[in-house]
Amino acid sequence: MRRSFPLAPMSGLIKAITIVMCAIPAALAAGTLSGVRVLWLPAALVGLLIAAVWLVARPQRFEAGPGAIDIVFPTWRRALGDVASARLHDARELRATYGFLVRVGVGGLWGGFGWLWSPRGTIEFYISRTDGFVLIERRGGRPLLVTPDDPAGLVATLNAPRT
16 A cells, blocks of 8 residues: 655745745845846756756655655656664654754755754755654665655554565
């Protein structure tokens, strides 16, 4: 039994950062239209970066079954069949388990995507909120931290007995 779990709606902080980031190319383009022609290149580059994050780095949903999860992006899909377990986690528990975390990847634009590094290990992450975390332990890879719209449902689906 496979289920689909959309990425959770953005938290207020992440939504505010996203709005500011998306306004930057618009402001640069407005500057170009007002006569400062040199701004067209930064406007185009920032716009392309924003599009790349949306199309390549930000998942749309997670499709899961017992012991397996697919991370579905607008332009590609990643299948992970090595899920050992999944559990709900909050920021405090994450800090207690891994200590101080440093983000390596995209942060703030529609969420956070990439890796979280700590002296105790690296976590792969795809989050759109600052709560409702699901920590997925894998048999053959880095742990995975995600924020689906139904965290408890994803945990139950991943931890269900395989048939």
